[in-house]
Amino acid sequence: xxxxxxxxxxxxxxxxxxxxxxxxxxxxxxxxxxxxxxxxxxxxxxxxxxxxxxxxxxxxxxxxxxxxxxxxxxxxxxxxxxxxxxxxxxxxxxxxxxxxxxxxxxxxxxxxxxxxxxxxxxxxxxxxxxxxxxxxxxxxxxxxxxxxxxxxxxxxxxxxxxxxxxxxxxxxxxxxxxxxxxxxxxxxxxxxxxxxxxxxxxxxxxxxxxxxxxxxxxxxxxxxxxxxxxxxxxxxxxxxxxxxxxxxxxxxxxxxxxxxxxxxxxxxxxxxxxxxxxxxxxxxxxxxxxxxxxxxxxxxxxxxxxxxxxxxxxxxxxxxxxxxxxxxxxxxxxxxxxxxxxxxxxxxxxxxxxxxxxxxxxxxxxxxxxxxxxxxxxxxxxxxxxxxxxxxxxxxxxxxxxxxxxxxxxxxxxxxxxxxxxxxxxxx
Amino acid sequence: xxxxxxxxxxxxxxxxxxxxxxxxxxxxxxxxxxxxxxxxxxxxxxxxxxxxxxxxxxxxxxxxxxxxxxxxxxxxxxxxxxxxxxxxxxxxxxxxxxxxxxxxxxxxxxxxxxxxxxxxxxxxxxxxxxxxxxxxxxxxxxxxxxxxxxxxxxxxxxxxxxxxxxxxxxxxxxxxxxxxxxxxxxxxxxxxxxxxxxxxxxxxxxxxxxxxxxxxxxxxxxxxxxxxxxxxxxxxxxxxxxxxxxxxxxxxxxxxxxxxxxxxxxxxxxxxxxxxxxxxxxxxxxxxxxxxxxxxxxxx
Amino acid sequence: xxxxxxxxxxxxxxxxxxxxxxxxxxxxxxxxxxxxxxxxxxxxxxxxxxxxxxxxxxxxxxxxxxxxxxxxxxxxxxxxxxxxxxxxxxxxxxxxxxxxxxxxxxxxxxxxxxxxxxxxxxxxxxxxxxxxxxxxxxxxxxxxxxxxxxxxxxxxxxxxxxxxxxxxxxxxxxxxxxxxxxxxxxxxxxxxxxxxxxxxxxxxxxxxxxxxxxxxxxxxxxxxxxxxxxxxxxxxxxx
Numbered sequence: 001x002x003x004x005x006x007x008x009x010x011x012x013x014x015x016x017x018x019x020x021x022x023x024x025x026x027x028x029x030x031x032x033x034x035x036x037x038x039x040x041x042x043x044x045x046x047x048x049x050x051x052x053x054x055x056x057x058x059x060x061x062x063x064x065x066x067x068x069x070x071x072x073x074x075x076x077x078x079x080x081x082x083x084x085x086x087x088x089x090x091x092x093x094x095x096x097x098x099x100x101x102x103x104x105x106x107x108x109x110x111x112x113x114x115x116x117x118x119x120x121x122x123x124x125x126x127x128x129x130x131x132x133x134x135x136x137x138x139x140x141x142x143x144x145x146x147x148x149x150x151x152x153x154x155x156x157x158x159x160x161x162x163x164x165x166x167x168x169x170x171x172x173x174x175x176x177x178x179x180x181x182x183x184x185x186x187x188x189x190x191x192x193x194x195x196x197x198x199x200x201x202x203x204x205x206x207x208x209x210x211x212x213x214x215x216x217x218x219x220x221x222x223x224x225x226x227x228x229x230x231x232x233x234x235x236x237x238x239x240x241x242x243x244x245x246x247x248x249x250x251x252x253x254x255x256x257x258x259x260x261x262x263x264x265x266x267x268x269x270x271x272x273x274x275x276x277x278x279x280x281x282x283x284x285x286x287x288x289x290x291x292x293x294x295x296x297x298x299x300x301x302x303x304x305x306x307x308x309x310x311x312x313x314x315x316x317x318x319x320x321x322x323x324x325x326x327x328x329x330x331x332x333x334x335x336x337x338x339x340x341x342x343x344x345x346x347x348x349x350x351x352x353x354x355x356x357x358x359x360x361x362x363x364x365x366x367x368x369x370x371x372x373x374x375x376x377x378x379x380x381x382x383x384x385x386x387x388x389x390x391x392x393x394x395x396x397x398x399x400x401x402x403x404x405x406x407x408x409x410x411x412x413x414x415x416x417x418x419x420x421x422x423x424x425x426x427x428x
Numbered sequence: 429x430x431x432x433x434x435x436x437x438x439x440x441x442x443x444x445x446x447x448x449x450x451x452x453x454x455x456x457x458x459x460x461x462x463x464x465x466x467x468x469x470x471x472x473x474x475x476x477x478x479x480x481x482x483x484x485x486x487x488x489x490x491x492x493x494x495x496x497x498x499x500x501x502x503x504x505x506x507x508x509x510x511x512x513x514x515x516x517x518x519x520x521x522x523x524x525x526x527x528x529x530x531x532x533x534x535x536x537x538x539x540x541x542x543x544x545x546x547x548x549x550x551x552x553x554x555x556x557x558x559x560x561x562x563x564x565x566x567x568x569x570x571x572x573x574x575x576x577x578x579x580x581x582x583x584x585x586x587x588x589x590x591x592x593x594x595x596x597x598x599x600x601x602x603x604x605x606x607x608x609x610x611x612x613x614x615x616x617x618x619x620x621x622x623x624x625x626x627x628x629x630x631x632x633x634x635x636x637x638x639x640x641x642x643x644x645x646x647x648x649x650x651x652x653x654x655x656x657x658x659x660x661x662x663x664x665x666x667x668x669x670x671x672x673x674x675x676x677x678x679x680x681x682x683x684x685x686x687x688x689x690x691x692x693x694x695x696x697x698x699x700x701x702x703x704x705x706x707x708x709x710x711x712x713x714x715x716x717x718x719x720x721x722x723x724x725x726x727x728x
Numbered sequence: 729x730x731x732x733x734x735x736x737x738x739x740x741x742x743x744x745x746x747x748x749x750x751x752x753x754x755x756x757x758x759x760x761x762x763x764x765x766x767x768x769x770x771x772x773x774x775x776x777x778x779x780x781x782x783x784x785x786x787x788x789x790x791x792x793x794x795x796x797x798x799x800x801x802x803x804x805x806x807x808x809x810x811x812x813x814x815x816x817x818x819x820x821x822x823x824x825x826x827x828x829x830x831x832x833x834x835x836x837x838x839x840x841x842x843x844x845x846x847x848x849x850x851x852x853x854x855x856x857x858x859x860x861x862x863x864x865x866x867x868x869x870x871x872x873x874x875x876x877x878x879x880x881x882x883x884x885x886x887x888x889x890x891x892x893x894x895x896x897x898x899x900x901x902x903x904x905x906x907x908x909x910x911x912x913x914x915x916x917x918x919x920x921x922x923x924x925x926x927x928x929x930x931x932x933x934x935x936x937x938x939x940x941x942x943x944x945x946x947x948x949x950x951x952x953x954x955x956x957x958x959x960x961x962x963x964x965x966x967x
Contacts, residue, residue, distance in 0.1 A: 070574075086485050089597075116597035118488060118605055125631075127574050127600055165758055167629065172758050178948050186958060227614070230773055232947050235954065239961040262784025263777050267962070274738075274963060291791050292784030296856075298499055298863035310802070323613045324499070324641065324864060331870040334877075335441070345943045347936060348641045355878045363939055364946030370961050371953065378958045386949035393941055441873040448872045466902040471925050499860035533842055533852060567770040584840065586832060647933045648940065659928075662900045699901040701868060706897055708876040709890060716880045 052146030053085035061137045061157035071127040072157050074137045085143040090114045090124050095134040095156045107136045134158040170427030182385030189381030202359035209339045210247045213314035219254040221313040225320020226260040237320030238271050239370030245272040249279035257290040260300045265292040301325035305332040318342040322349050330356030436715035451704040455696030465692040474666035477635040477656030486519030491604040496612035497530040506691035507637035507664040508538045508610050510671045516547045522556040527615045532560045557594040560584035565615040569623040572601040602631040611638045621653045664691035750955040819847040899924025
């Protein structure tokens with residue numbers, strides 16, 4: 001006769017409430033002897049059994065399409081009960097030629113850690129792989145109580161180089177559309193089609209401001225922003241500087257250009273010198289009037305404000321990329337009674353300029369300044385193209401708003417599907 | 429009354445500066461002496477930051493980018509302190525980087541203030557690492573998209589990142605489930621959204637703390653590209669109160685250290701300054717309308 | 729040199745460098761084959777900007793030395809500028825006072841230039857930090873004077889703007905809670921702190937989105953003009 005009883009023989013409890021429960025099965029063997037079979041079951045604070053998580057059910061690896069070739073996406077299906085684990089470990093093994101490798105297989109190259117992802121994720125993208133090599137991948141679920149068995153891909157995967165990054169297709173199409181609008185109207189302007197641009201008061205006032213400085217016998221201050229030449233606002237600011245300095249040369253007014261970047265100083269010198277030359281006043285050009293101050297934002301504005309208070313320029317131009325120093329500059333200019341014309345595409349600084357300056361070029365007006373000031377048909381045509389592109393953007397926004405509103409009102413209708421289609425086209 | 433209007437019209441702006449100094453200094457002194465702070469009710473954007481960090485399990489790597497300098501430290505240092513405080517308490521693996529030249533010093537100061545002071549069990553190189561500053565602005569972000577080690581090859585102490593345990597498994601920036609940026613301008617939160625978040629296909633989430641002037645420009649990105657936003661010292665105070673209440677010791681008689689109350693302490697001066705601004709706007713308009721009316725009367 | 733060579737070097741060569749570099753950067757965002765070219769162009773810019781810094785520092789030295797030699801008004805400040813520049817350069821490059829790095833104790837100059845105890849670190853902590861914080865703090869004073877001078881209820885739009893400003897100013901402080909905290913839950917949307925959040929999330933977001941879209945299109949059109957060589961005024965007027 002065999003009988004058995006399961007008895008509790010030990011409990012150990014740790015500070016988190018997890019415990020180890022010792023059980024003994026004192027069964028009578030067939031020979032009539034007692035056997036004492038003891039085991040230990042780890043339990044968590046809820047009394048649930050803790051054990052190593054199960055391995056993933058399946059794993060696959062495939063090339064990431066439309067990229068530069070070095071990326072492979074690994075996907076796996078977790079088994080039930082994986083929730084006790086905290087992360088997945090993803091490893092790779094390169095496929096080596098026969099005879100090479102340490103025999104750790106499957107590819108014979110050593111298994112190296114690729115990445116760790118949270119347990120909720122079921123895929124990972126491995127990049128910067130050599131496009132010439134093939135790789136096996138495996139995943140392991142890890143929990144505080146151990147790791148699962150590994151799940152390995154059945155065949156090797158290889159990244160393939162593609163010509164175009166398809167994830168950016170909507171952006172590429174948008175750029176093509178905007179460029180097509182701009183180029184069409186540039187060509188139309190060249191063919192003689194008249195283009196009308198509304199009057200921009202700030203740009204019309206440049207001549208008046210320079211004239212005022214000449215009459216008062218005081219200088220002009222031009223600040224081309226505090227960013228470097230890789231910022232389009234700095235380039236736009238220098239185009240306005242070219243125009244302002246030409247006017248200053250014609251009126252024989254002194255112009256001072258402090259810069260916050262050395263490269264901008266060099267570019268500004270070129271622009272001003274060319275303008276003085278074009279105005280026939282090469283002798284009046286003074287390179288030292290365009291000087292580098294410091295890269296440090298507040299050091300720069302401390303110099304410029306001090307200079308403004310001492311020299312009291314009659315006209316101040318702030319054209320470029322500005323940050324927190326914009327209000328300091330504008331208020332100081334206000335306090336000395338200068339006429340101030342500002343232009344920036346930094347939307348956070350526009351309110352300060354609008355409040356403190358006499359004229360402000362807001363965002364795209366600043367970008368349009370060079371075209372407006374040149375008056376060339378080509379450039380005016382590009383402004384028209386930009387406006388058409390904005391109209392197209394506005395129409396798409398209106399369509400999206402209508403679809404989203406319709407989808408919210410009637411979730412069962414055709415609107416939600418149409419909205420999803422539009423989102424897919426726009427790449428969101 | 430007309431004398432009052434005349435004074436207002438010709439008011440020297442130095443009186444305004446003096447009034448501002450008093451309205452800021454007064455609350456600072458009061459709070460400094462009494463230690464009292466104003467209560468804060470967290471807004472949804474601050475709660476979102478808290479929840480995103482709280483949702484991560486211990487040991488998860490997070491990338492903290494200190495994109496500011498001491499000039500904006502008044503607004504952003506309290507945020508940085510509370511963010512690191514919550515991350516350290518949660519047991520997250522903190523990877524610090526800076527895209528501003530003066531960022532690394534601020535990282536060191538925050539590590540000293542929070543981790544070394546209150547979490548001495550955390551090991552540098554294992555639980556947290558400071559990778560220092562890298563020049564290049566958004567080009568650094570672009571490199572990080574495909575090869576994180578190429579963007580930051582060594583730590584601030586000169587150790588190769590391949591040898592750092594805290595960076596185990598980090599190949600690309602989207603291997604971090606969460607990016608926390610503390611941003612004062614360029615490069616900052618906007619560039620992270622444009623170059624990293626929009627390219628990651630939703631793999632990496634982002635929360636940011638930014639200066640007040642940047643906040644309006646970042647709201648359009650919330651909550652799709654930006655999962656949480658701490659705007660200015662107000663956002664910092666709200667978040668700080670959330671973190672302090674969640675990490676409050678069971679024995680509530682222990683006071684919260686002053687370094688974890690900085691943002692809330694600065695709300696007092698903010699209150700004074702805002703009330704002064706409102707008063708100035710009202711006074712300015714009184715003078716404006718009085719002047720306009722007297723001109724109308726003179727012409728009629 | 730042949731006639732027209734200055735024009736080629738000063739106008740055409742820079743224009744073509746800008747066009748080629750610009751298109752490489754644009755294409756590298758979409759076509760992987762040009763990705764490394766794009767990175768190279770970016771690195772070239774970093775190198776050129778770093779070298780240009782020498783020119784900037786040279787200009788700084790030249791202008792200030794000229795001021796000192798001419799004994800212009802305020803030449804003492806020019807002297808202070810140059811002395812501070814030289815000291816910072818020397819202590820930074822020379823890593824004066826920098827302790828050895830614990831990682832590489834046997835290698836000279838292995839510590840960080842701004843490590844605790846270094847002179848560069850001292851300059852940072854006791855000169856740069858207070859000065860930049862002070863300049864940033866000036867904004868509070870200037871905002872107050874701008875508010876007093878410029879925020880006038882001249883027309884309906886200005887009145888709306890000022891009302892919004894009052895709601896946000898009060899809503900982002902404890903004053904908003906005191907003034908409207910008593911409102912019942914069904915009217916909680918009218919509490920100043922909730923109203924200010926609503927204004928930021930709805931009205932401000934809408935306006936900012938419009939400005940951002942306009943700016944983005946303006947940047948695209950400006951960049952296209954430069955890339956196509958239509959706009960050359962950034963090189964200076966005249967052709």
